[in-house]
Amino acid sequence: MFARAALLVLLSIPSIVHAQGSLRIVQLQRCGDLLREDANRYCARASGLAEGQLQVRLGEATLTAERVKRDDQSLVLDLPNGPSAPLWLEQGERHSNPVWLSRGRSQVLAAGPDEVAKNMDGLTTYLDLISLLIEEKHDGRQEAERLAERYGAQVVGAIPPLNIYQLRLPAKDLIQRDALILRLGSEASVDAVIIEESAPEKGEESEPTTVPEQPSNDEWAANRFADAVNYYQRRIPAKQAPIETKPVRIGVIERNVDFDAPDFADHLGGCAPDKRTCLYARDSDKPDNHGSSVAGILAAHPQRGGNSGFLQALDGAGPGFEVIVERNSDAGITANIAASVNLVEDGVRVLNWSWGIHRVGAKNVEGDEVDSLIRSGLAMSGYEELLEEFFLWLRREHPDVVVINSAGNGAAFSGTDEYRLPSSFITDQLLVVGGHQRSQKKDVAVDDPAYVIKRSSSNIDMRVDITASACTRASTLRDGERGEVHCGTSYATPMVAGVVAAMLSINPELQPDQLRMLLRRSAMTIGGDYDFEPMDAEDLTAPILPSERNYQLDDKDVGRSARLDMQKALDLAVQSRGRVR
Incomplete structure (x- = not known):
């Protein structure tokens, strides 16, 4: 069956x-x-x-x-x-x-078109598939089977390392489902019930198709992208004091990549991750799809198409990177976590999460309701427990893994769970990335705070660790053709994930808190001058502290928001070898 x-x-x-x-x-x-x-x-x-x-x-x-x-x-x-x-x-x-x-044990089922319904908020929700987070003192599989037998359900999927088991309920409508959820949630052995509110095609987190603020052609210069490539290519194989590098595996939680695009043409067939970047992904029929754009910032050919992959540009000097695009199934956030668990168990050091969700009723900075990627309070409470369990497991079993997460594009706040997940979690193993774009000022140096401005749609606040360029060129089907511009914190996130992977190739001993420290120590700034300290909610990122500028209280960067400097971050990774404390 x-x-x-x-x-x-x-x-x-x-x-x-x-x-x-x-x-x-x-x-x-x-x-x-x-x-x-x-x-x-x-x-x-x-x-x-x-x-x-x-x-x-x-x-x-x-x-x-x-x-x-x-x-x-x-x-x-x-x-x-x-x-x-x-x-x-x-x-x-x-x-x-x-x-x-992946041979991982974490596998969940997605609902088919006839197994979803619209709830009272008008959101698509799974009708008969739910997941149970079982209390850790219980044998999860055994307890899930017991509960399934008691309620006439069937255990069909699982994320065993998190003690999460997926059940198919005997529910024909939402009334029956919700009644069973209430009963299951009251069981002493059940920590949380997780429901899905996502149609199979949803889950992407870019801005709308139209780009209201046209970016310039040198957006990535704001993060010293080309300088970082040049530094890595020259410094790693230097004749004097060459650096021994280690291969790094990166997990990208996305659906697929269009291999018909010239950006990805040289990734067909087998790939030995020795001195080159390998890309593994299911195939898409759209070169400008979300997965192609996100993965392309890491692994697109540097010269053939619209996108340009940072890690692939390091080929020859680097140790070889493996970029794994994986999403387990189309079962929403639960599938994202199942895929993440499997990838971590498969040796991934960096996870790129260019996704996130807002709670129904979340307000943006203008006081208006956020209308993108929203979920009901019932769903959000289950997702919060799911994500908390994931990060607890990560800290316990894989403390060296770092998750890079997009801040979101709701012009809202990233730092509280009333507004957004997963960026609201406070853990050393989660880095949150906001988005910026080039300002209209053409006569300023790249390290000038006025060189860029916040992307108006980017979520903000103290929980955002760093910003990066929010815009990229999509892949196309024609060699050498530049695609349309796509913008969003989804595309800022792999900029940070790429440089973190490169830092780990230089110094594999770096831990997540040290990576954050080096990124912020190396960061340039963004933002104008203030006569008074801005309110917390108005900070684009957590303000740079004196401790991040050699304890110089009068440093001009103190109090400003942090902007990714890829070249200097790599330089600090080189300096950290054997002496990060």
């Missing part, structure tokens, strides 16, 4: 039309019984498969024919035990995009 349901969902995904002759993997996920620890069945959907021999490559191995069942463009893979690895297809001279196949 499990295998049939998962396969039907996969087969219902519409075929995607790609460039003629291209071979692509457009979907890959666990199928069958998601709770079986000895099960290794995955369902994939491809595009461009022709008749004839097909090779399915998993890491360094080629799967034997008996492990691959093919039905037109759909594949079912029964895999031997082994580590997580990239998977790709080969047919003749054609190679598909590589997709990361």
